Amino acid sequence: MSLIQLYDTTLRDGTQAEDISFLVADKIRVAEKLDELGIHYIEGGWPGSNPKDISFFREIKKVRLTQAKVAAFGSTRRAKTTPDKDNNIRTLIQAEPDTVTIFGKTWDFHVREALRISLEENLELINDSLAYLKNHVGEVVYDAEHFFDGYKANPDYALQTLKAAEAAGVDCIVLCDTNGGTLPHEIPAIMEKVRATVATPLGIHAHNDSECAVANSLMAVACGAVHVQGTINGFGERCGNANLCSIIPALKLKFGHECISDEQLKTLRILSRTIYEMANLIPNKHQPYVGNSAFAHKGGVHVSAIQRHPETYEHIRPELVGNVTRVLVSDLSGRSNILAKAEQFNINLDSKDPLTQEILENIKDLENRGFQFEGAEASFELLMRRALGTLRHYFSVIGFRVIDSKRHEEEKPSSEATVQVKVGGRIEHTAAEGNGPVNALDHALRKALESFYPQLRDVRLFDYKVRVLPAGKGTASMTRVLIESGDKTSRWGTVGVSDNIIDASYQALVDALLYKLVKDQEQAG
Numbered sequence: 001m002s003l004i005q006l007y008d009t010t011l012r013d014g015t016q017a018e019d020i021s022f023l024v025a026d027k028i029r030v031a032e033k034l035d036e037l038g039i040h041y042i043e044g045g046w047p048g049s050n051p052k053d054i055s056f057f058r059e060i061k062k063v064r065l066t067q068a069k070v071a072a073f074g075s076t077r078r079a080k081t082t083p084d085k086d087n088n089i090r091t092l093i094q095a096e097p098d099t100v101t102i103f104g105k106t107w108d109f110h111v112r113e114a115l116r117i118s119l120e121e122n123l124e125l126i127n128d129s130l131a132y133l134k135n136h137v138g139e140v141v142y143d144a145e146h147f148f149d150g151y152k153a154n155p156d157y158a159l160q161t162l163k164a165a166e167a168a169g170v171d172c173i174v175l176c177d178t179n180g181g182t183l184p185h186e187i188p189a190i191m192e193k194v195r196a197t198v199a200t201p202l203g204i205h206a207h208n209d210s211e212c213a214v215a216n217s218l219m220a221v222a223c224g225a226v227h228v229q230g231t232i233n234g235f236g237e238r239c240g241n242a243n244l245c246s247i248i249p250a251l252k253l254k255f256g257h258e259c260i261s262d263e264q265l266k267t268l269r270i271l272s273r274t275i276y277e278m279a280n281l282i283p284n285k286h287q288p289y290v291g292n293s294a295f296a297h298k299g300g301v302h303v304s305a306i307q308r309h310p311e312t313y314e315h316i317r318p319e320l321v322g323n324v325t326r327v328l329v330s331d332l333s334g335r336s337n338i339l340a341k342a343e344q345f346n347i348n349l350d351s352k353d354p355l356t357q358e359i360l361e362n363i364k365d366l367e368n369r370g371f372q373f374e375g376a377e378a379s380f381e382l383l384m385r386r387a388l389g390t391l392r393h394y395f396s397v398i399g400f401r402v403i404d405s406k407r408h409e410e411e412k413p414s415s416e417a418t419v420q421v422k423v424g425g426r427i428e429h430t431a432a433e434g435n436g437p438v439n440a441l442d443h444a445l446r447k448a449l450e451s452f453y454p455q456l457r458d459v460r461l462f463d464y465k466v467r468v469l470p471a472g473k474g475t476a477s478m479t480r481v482l483i484e485s486g487d488k489t490s491r492w493g494t495v496g497v498s499d500n501i502i503d504a505s506y507q508a509l510v511d512a513l514l515y516k517l518v519k520d521q522e523q524a525g
């Protein structure tokens, strides 16, 4: 199958998203990552917009990209000037990119209302801007802004704008669904008319306002587009752009088009997460292909079937995009979920062992009381080991006390915890302070246990989530605490539930420390 050009605009349209902004150094790192993934074009920004984007184009010249071309973005010239005098066009040439992409108006309504010029004048500025750029830059791409809306409003005029671009000798004409309102079934007829009108290679640039950006991009490829614009994780103006993390595997694995290598495809998940991290955003766990939940199976019926054959509930093999199959445990589980988890934890458990059913019933009962094990696999593993009688007795907590005090209005509240633990025959009694009651309790517990188990010094608390569960008939509301802890090599989640927030936190903290001891002993063999 033919090669589809992948054009990434994370660094331009992606940064038009609310909450996303990259420094120049971040932009360079993102560009390097996109190059490693095998992206063919990296749109680095709009040099006529701000000094940061000018710096990007200066700095990126010092980087040896393996194969990606760097594209600079801008618009057709302003009315009442000529391309050689237009500041935006001059800045694009001065940026010395491999490729220049400019957008122009195709919708008569926009020409009249946004530019406030005649339809004829717009055709002139599309044509002379592109022709001028084509004389100064190796490759020129034309983004036909609002093409689908423009075509629906005035097909003749929309097609005339494309002919004006083609006459200037552009290398690719990109049909843009700028407002993101087009639906997939509208694409084939419109693209057929376009293909009958211009011979220049076509591309697609879709926004996600109708949740159809990926579908529209794939439909455009099915209708002959050879160039696809999008962003990593679908970042972009308003509801975002077409998500390349979904488009790339679809092109490769479903259409059979060439775009990136099999090895590069295996890095897709890690790339997606790196870009989230650089944008300081939490990854969307439900994101197709690359999200944590993309191949996470919860329903017992699903888990039973995937163990017999993964394709029963997986549309592709997750390893192809660097993801993994996960089995979740909840009150929707069956025995298959428990057995899959036992295997993951290296625990010997037979499907006919009555303990399997006992563990399953215990889980359902605990979930009914407010526990949740999807984000607390460490607590679940401890529960399993306890049921099987294979959990070593490392310590017991005889008791704890937490005091929170604020002695006058100006004083910050202070927290102190005391803890009594028993390890073997020895009792240890410690006290510690913290910036809140849970933090003080965490410090006191570790202080008490560290002299027996020095490896607990490596444990860090990464995340602490509290959820108040509504009261049932005749019962008080409960608090669920989920804690994410970790050490130098891994992270794990634990859970506690109680009508008292400190007690719920205490349960999750104890499980977190206990899990570290179990894990280290397992690793030591």
Ligand SMILES: CC(=O)SCCNC(=O)CCNC(=O)[C@H](O)C(C)(C)COP(=O)(O)OP(=O)(O)OC[C@H]1O[C@@H](n2cnc3c(N)ncnc32)[C@H](O)[C@@H]1OP(=O)(O)O
Binding pocket: 013, 016, 046, 048, 049, 050, 075, 076, 077, 078, 079, 103, 104, 105, 114, 115, 145, 178, 237
């Ligand atoms: C669909 C898209 O995503 S296009 C990309 C949108 N991205 C951005 O706008 C981010 C970067 N933009 C910027 O930094 C600024 O908007 C700039 C530097 C480009 C322009 O700033 P300003 O000169 O202050 O203009 P402003 O931001 O108000 O934009 C409106 C101007 O753009 C002109 N314009 C809009 N589209 C086009 C076009 N395709 N061709 C030529 N001019 C255009 C308008 O006519 C208007 O000019 P006028 O005021 O002389 O009539």
Ligand SMILES: CC(=O)C(=O)O
Binding pocket: 013, 103, 143, 144, 145, 146, 176, 177, 178, 179, 205, 207
């Ligand atoms: C060019 C562009 O970003 C758009 O039309 O959405």
